[in-house]
Amino acid sequence: MKVSKLVSFLNSKYPFKISSREPFKVLISTILSQRTRDENTEIASSNLFSKYTTPQAIADARLEDIESPIKPAGFYRVKARRIREISRIILRRFNGRVPSSFEELLTLPGVGRKTANCVLVFAYGKDALPVDTHVHRISNRLGLVSSRTPHQTEAKLKSVIPKRHWKPINAQLVQFGREICRPINPQCSICGLNALCQFRKKRLQIKQK
Numbered sequence: 001m002k003v004s005k006l007v008s009f010l011n012s013k014y015p016f017k018i019s020s021r022e023p024f025k026v027l028i029s030t031i032l033s034q035r036t037r038d039e040n041t042e043i044a045s046s047n048l049f050s051k052y053t054t055p056q057a058i059a060d061a062r063l064e065d066i067e068s069p070i071k072p073a074g075f076y077r078v079k080a081r082r083i084r085e086i087s088r089i090i091l092r093r094f095n096g097r098v099p100s101s102f103e104e105l106l107t108l109p110g111v112g113r114k115t116a117n118c119v120l121v122f123a124y125g126k127d128a129l130p131v132d133t134h135v136h137r138i139s140n141r142l143g144l145v146s147s148r149t150p151h152q153t154e155a156k157l158k159s160v161i162p163k164r165h166w167k168p169i170n171a172q173l174v175q176f177g178r179e180i181c182r183p184i185n186p187q188c189s190i191c192g193l194n195a196l197c198q199f200r201k202k203r204l205q206i207k208q209k
């Protein structure tokens, strides 16, 4: 698959505008998004941020008062503990500011590569490439990568996509994955990338047999 074709398709279909969001909200929403659907994350984040907007407010809150608004995101007991712990660490070690380096972000509990990269891109506008389930699935289907884990996908994508194009990839593929290249029943017949896609090619070959 030609990377330049993918990039120009995504840029024309899903223009990316950098709108630096509040780092604390990006970090907490991404924690909430772990192991749940996008729509549940949106509800839980909006519930939580209507009550608490700062690390101090969450650090001082009772656990049950954090659990209740984030219930729609699932695993709410674990996530509430984690969110409060992260808020306390941010106050104690980072002066109340979400760190802006990858290495420092990874020191926070429950923060892995995807979450750290999301904060770098969506809060600080840095060149990073967060790989979530959409990015992992679509990259493999297209044949851009052949990988088993999101970490392998991230490394491979970074080696084939020029750094100047990394920033929009996550947001663009998430949208594409929701609309067209869905986890189940991808809309291959109307997909603008179907002529380049390995998954589609294999499906057609099987049908012809």
Ligand code: SF4
Pocket (backbone or CB within 6 Å): 138, 141, 142, 180, 181, 182, 186, 187, 188, 189, 191, 192, 193, 194, 195, 197, 198, 199, 200
């Ligand atoms: S052709 Fe199908 S599998 Fe390939 S990218 Fe498009 S929707 Fe996804």
